[in-house]
Amino acid sequence: MPAPTPPAPLRCADGCWQPVRLAPDMYHADAPVRAGEAACIVVDQGRIAWVGPQAALPAHHAHLQQHAGQDWLATPGLVDCHTHLVYGGQRADEFALRLAGASYEEIARAGGGIVATVRATRAASEDELLAQALPRLRQLLAEGVCAIEIKSGYGLSLAQERKQLRVARRLGELCGVTVRSTFLGAHALPPEYAGRSQAYIDLVCAQMLPALAAEGLVDAVDVFCERIAFSLAETEQVFCAARRLGLPVKLHAEQLSNMEGAALAARHGALSCDHVEHLSAAGIAAMRAAGTVAVLLPGAFYTLRDTQRPPIEALRAAGVPMAVASDHNPGTSPYLSLLLMANMACTLFALTVPEALAGITRHAARALGLQDSHGLIAAGRPANFVLWPVQQAAELAYWLGHRPACRIVRQGRIAA
Ligand code: DI6
Ligand code: FE
Numbered sequence: 001m002p003a004p005t006p007p008a009p010l011r012c013a014d015g016c017w018q019p020v021r022l023a024p025d026m027y028h029a030d031a032p033v034r035a036g037e038a039a040c041i042v043v044d045q046g047r048i049a050w051v052g053p054q055a056a057l058p059a060h061h062a063h064l065q066q067h068a069g070q071d072w073l074a075t076p077g078l079v080d081c082h083t084h085l086v087y088g089g090q091r092a093d094e095f096a097l098r099l100a101g102a103s104y105e106e107i108a109r110a111g112g113g114i115v116a117t118v119r120a121t122r123a124a125s126e127d128e129l130l131a132q133a134l135p136r137l138r139q140l141l142a143e144g145v146c147a148i149e150i151k152s153g154y155g156l157s158l159a160q161e162r163k164q165l166r167v168a169r170r171l172g173e174l175c176g177v178t179v180r181s182t183f184l185g186a187h188a189l190p191p192e193y194a195g196r197s198q199a200y201i202d203l204v205c206a207q208m209l210p211a212l213a214a215e216g217l218v219d220a221v222d223v224f225c226e227r228i229a230f231s232l233a234e235t236e237q238v239f240c241a242a243r244r245l246g247l248p249v250k251l252h253a254e255q256l257s258n259m260e261g262a263a264l265a266a267r268h269g270a271l272s273c274d275h276v277e278h279l280s281a282a283g284i285a286a287m288r289a290a291g292t293v294a295v296l297l298p299g300a301f302y303t304l305r306d307t308q309r310p311p312i313e314a315l316r317a318a319g320v321p322m323a324v325a326s327d328h329n330p331g332t333s334p335y336l337s338l339l340l341m342a343n344m345a346c347t348l349f350a351l352t353v354p355e356a357l358a359g360i361t362r363h364a365a366r367a368l369g370l371q372d373s374h375g376l377i378a379a380g381r382p383a384n385f386v387l388w389p390v391q392q393a394a395e396l397a398y399w400l401g402h403r404p405a406c407r408i409v410r411q412g413r414i415a416a
Helices: 092-099 104-109 114-123 126-142 158-175 197-214 232-244 261-267 281-290 298-303 312-318 338-349 353-359 362-367
Strands: 015-022 039-044 047-053 066-076 078-080 145-151 178-186 220-224 249-253 272-275 293-296 322-324 385-388 407-410
Touching: 039 066, 066 078, 078 338, 078 362, 092 104, 114 158, 126 145, 126 158, 126 407, 145 362, 158 178, 158 197, 178 197, 178 232, 197 232, 220 232, 232 249, 232 261, 249 261, 261 272, 261 281, 281 312, 293 362, 298 338, 312 322, 322 338, 322 353, 322 362, 338 353, 353 362
Parallel strands: 015 066, 078 145, 145 178, 178 220, 220 249, 249 272, 272 293, 293 322
Antiparallel strands: 015 039, 039 047, 066 385, 385 407
């Protein structure tokens, strides 16, 4: 298979972007901006240098190159904080099986599910995985994503997990986008370890994770804590291994049942607990105390025709930040639109539109530990922002199946 062609060099975004309208609650200005007032974003050497009303632009920026902002709405670059983007094959057959009445757990126990994708991922070369993942990433990027998390977890051996994580790194370099790679070696029990779960977790902790971390391939560590995956005790063992290496943890928590995984993760200072449909009051309290983000994944909820909604009102009342992500994966969330997820978070989970938009920007950045560089338009940060030809921010969660043609500045370059 030929190597993918590198993209053409992108134009530098340095200069004054004006006039733009700043989306409410999504920026920090250097001078006060009235609602709807014509604003300017200054980019210098790839970073945001100043944000404020066009009328107050400091003279020392005025000579810079001008970029037509067209009075479009400016938001920070979107952040997709939970994806399984790198994998081989697809699982449309399981979609049909579920429509015929089989459950996700039944399919997994019968040897399908995650393990089916493990077989296809192991059979693919690194370049083949890259070629399969690239169009998926480009689809997300075209909608304004400027930072994305990519998990491993379809290799389930040292060499195979390395292959997935290397593809994640290469995707970031190829596309000029911030990629955080998460090691999810404890995603499912590989077939060769059937009946030997503890032996596999020992391998994950003693060999796979330390080796991959030493190679600089791991930004965070995740576990699937569930009846069909790993127990609370096994999860804790992986968290302890992560802590020894100084790596932050996150958790696939309480998706299909309440395992009290969220409270455990919070005790380990987790960046996020994800899914959380069956989250308990104790889990919410622990997450609140630890500052852990709840990542809502409405795509998986929708695909599995789940009926147990995450406890949104209790999370809101506790002040736990809620992020929204695609969970893109071939089994439970084969979707490539973060705006669709924002829409679903509103319609299926009853988030308000501002909550959903914070969920795909500010809170998503925090779920990745990127809160100081992403998710907000503010001076000093790398220039990642999107200009949308819409009247109001609510339109971003309102339209469906129509992608507004936006202007995207990613890593200080004009990407679209
Ligand atoms: N929960 C999910 O939503 C994905 N992984 C997980 O632990 C699903 C992965 C798959 O079905 O392939
Ligand atoms: Fe997931």
